Amino acid sequence: MARRIGGKGGGSDPGAGKAGTVVVAAALAVSVAAGSGGLSLGGGTSTSIDSVGTNLTKAKSEGRKSARKGDADGAWRQVSMRTLKRRAKAEVECLSHSFGQVRDHFARNPCKSLDRALLAIGDDRGNVAVVSVAWVGFRSRRDAGEFKKLIDVHGTGDITPLGTPLLDLADIRFTGRHYQSRPDGSAVVIAETETASGHVSDEVLDAVADMASWLPR
Numbered sequence: 001m002a003r004r005i006g007g008k009g010g011g012s013d014p015g016a017g018k019a020g021t022v023v024v025a026a027a028l029a030v031s032v033a034a035g036s037g038g039l040s041l042g043g044g045t046s047t048s049i050d051s052v053g054t055n056l057t058k059a060k061s062e063g064r065k066s067a068r069k070g071d072a073d074g075a076w077r078q079v080s081m082r083t084l085k086r087r088a089k090a091e092v093e094c095l096s097h098s099f100g101q102v103r104d105h106f107a108r109n110p111c112k113s114l115d116r117a118l119l120a121i122g123d124d125r126g127n128v129a130v131v132s133v134a135w136v137g138f139r140s141r142r143d144a145g146e147f148k149k150l151i152d153v154h155g156t157g158d159i160t161p162l163g164t165p166l167l168d169l170a171d172i173r174f175t176g177r178h179y180q181s182r183p184d185g186s187a188v189v190i191a192e193t194e195t196a197s198g199h200v201s202d203e204v205l206d207a208v209a210d211m212a213s214w215l216p217r
Contacts, residue, residue, distance in 0.1 A: 056203055063211035072119070075211040079204045081121045084128065087166040088117040094136060100157015105150055112186075113137035115217045118162040120169065120196060121208070127198030130172055131208060132161035134190045135217035141186050148188045152181060159190055169196055178205035180213040189213045 059078040066074030073083050091097055094111040115135040122128040136159060138144040150156050164172040178193040191212035193205045 056207060060207050060210050063207065064214045067211045067214035068216070070216050072212075072215060075215075076121050076208070078211070079207055081123050081127075081129070081204075081208075084120040084122050085167045086117065086119045087162060088115065089162060090115050094159065097160050098157060099160060101155070102147075102151055102157035102159065105147065109138075109143060109146070111136050111147075112139055114159070116159070116162050117215075118164065118166055119212075120167045122197075125198065127200050128196040129200045129205060129208060130164055130167065130169065130194050130196045131212050132174055132190075132192045133212050133215055134159045134161070135184070135187055136190070137187045139186065141183070144183055144186050144188050148181060148183055151188070151190065161192065164196070172196060178202070178209045180206075180209040182213050187217075189215075189217075191215075 063075035063078040066072075066078075072086075076082055091114040093106075094114045095103060095106045097114060097116075098106055113135075114137070117131075117133045119131040119133075120128055121131060136144075136147065138147060151158065158176070161174050164170070172194055174192045174194055176192060179191070181188060181190045183189075191209045193209045193212070195205065
């Protein structure tokens with residue numbers, strides 16, 4: 001069961017991932033033919049584990065291996081996708097880039113660093129997903145563990161993802177339906193995915209969120 005984030009006051013539904021109301025993206029801002037290396041924003045055949053002929057467990061396992069090495073495209077290839085665009089930004093504080101109880105937590109226990117990345121990934125059939133990854137650094141493993149316990153609980157808010165207009169997409173709200181977090185020493189990694197165009201299956205979005213959480217900052 002996934003967990004929803006966002007809404008008035010923040011919040012997330014209980015569960016292993018984040019689920020809830022699905023917010024559909026507004027019209028996308030650019031359109032480039034698939035296979036040209038740019039964004040392909042038309043509809044297409046659904047990207048699913050079945051359609052790419054890949055076992056989900058194997059895809060995630062192999063994708064994690066590539067992600068740990070910093071090879072994002074190697075990870076996405078496990079679900080027949082590739083990076084189309086990427087933006088990243090480093091911050092010196094977390095308070096102004098969070099909301100809900102998560103923000104209140106940072107007011108009492110400031111983070112040490114915040115790195116956020118936003119990627120558009122797609123296949124050759126016009127299906128595009130957006131991936132948000134946040135690396136939140138703390139002074140100790142204990143601080144990181146306390147933060148993870150908080151952010152993974154219903155109704156606590158979140159780190160604000162980078163805005164999708166940075167990828168030349170109209171605004172897309174991350175619902176938290178496809179979400180993964182994990183501890184990384186004295187840091188916590190948070191990954192979320194959404195469909196931007198076409199049809200990307202829930203299984204692929206979940207797999208991509210899992211892989212993305214293993215990317216190094």
